[in-house]
Each structure stands twice: as C-alpha cells, then as structure tokens.
Amino acid sequence: MKFWKEWPYPAKLAVAFIFFFAATLGFAMLRGKSSHPRISIESLATTPIEQTQWENKPKVVYFWASWCSVCKAYSYLLDKNLNLLMGDTVFLSVVEDEESKDLAEYIIARNIKYPVLKAKYDVLKDWGVTAYPTTIFLNRKGEVLFFDTGIISPFSFWLRSFLTQVF
Secondary structure (H helix, E strand, C coil): CHHHHHCCHHHHHHHHHHHHHHHHHHHHHHHHHCCCCCCCHHHHCCCHHHHHHHCCCCEEEEEECCCCHHHHHHHHHHHHHHCCCCCCCEEEEEEECCCHHHHHHHHHHHCCCCCEEEECHHHHHHHCCCCCCEEEEECCCCCEEEEEECCCCHHHHHHHHHHHHHC
C-alpha cells in the first residue's frame, strides 16, 4: 500500500469516483438481471397509440409516490436527468395508485410534464418495487438492464441511458 500513499490526492479522488461508479453500475446490473417482470409496462398505457409509441424503444421507468419525501427531493435532479436521455429512449413515470384529485394537484403543483401512469399493487410487486423512488432501465427488447433504488446522479443516469441504447 506504500504506492497508494505516494499518489497525489487528485489521483486518489479520481480512482475513488471510478470505483464508486463501477460498483453502483455493477450492483444495478446484477439487480436488473434478477428482475423478470411478467406484466409489460405497455399494459399501463392509457391509449393504444401510447402503447405503440413505446414498443421496441429503450425505456426508463421511474416508480414513485407523491407522499415519498425522497421523490420530492429528487424531482429537481430528475428534471435535469431527463435532459440527458439518449436517442429515442422513452421516459415513463409510474405512481402507485392514489386518489386522483390529490395526484392531479400534486402534478400541477410540481409542474410535472412527463407521463404519469398509475399502477396497482400487483404491478409494483411484479416489477419488484419495494421502495421509492425506483428507476428501471429497459432495452429495446423490454429486458431489464439496470434496476436502481434511490437518487441517481446525472452521470450515472446518462451512463445507464447510453448503455440502454447500446444493449
């Protein structure tokens, strides 16, 4: 470990960041490989046109709840992350089935412009959502590539979006 002590601080910091991002990416991939939802995300579409627009495209599916304080804190960063989506990637947000009036007020108050789909408990259970927020990245075939719970940094979001386009 003597060589590590001789490294300059910026190099140590760079190695730590690389290790951190590689570890989080690896964990998200492992969790994604163990996720095999039987209910397709297209089944939540409110119109047949929506459903066909989503098919055969990479998707980012964001599960959240209006009562979730982490989701509220993440909303600003999520808006910034959406600007980093690659290519024809479709972003879908899925909220646990809540009262329509409360949810509508929440959407207006937060100025949410992305699609908000409602899901019942059976969908959330099938997708393996046990905490909010949960973000799942799907490739064009609908296979889960990355499964993350919590806040995702812009770099991590961009990298997962990019890899979703490639694979």
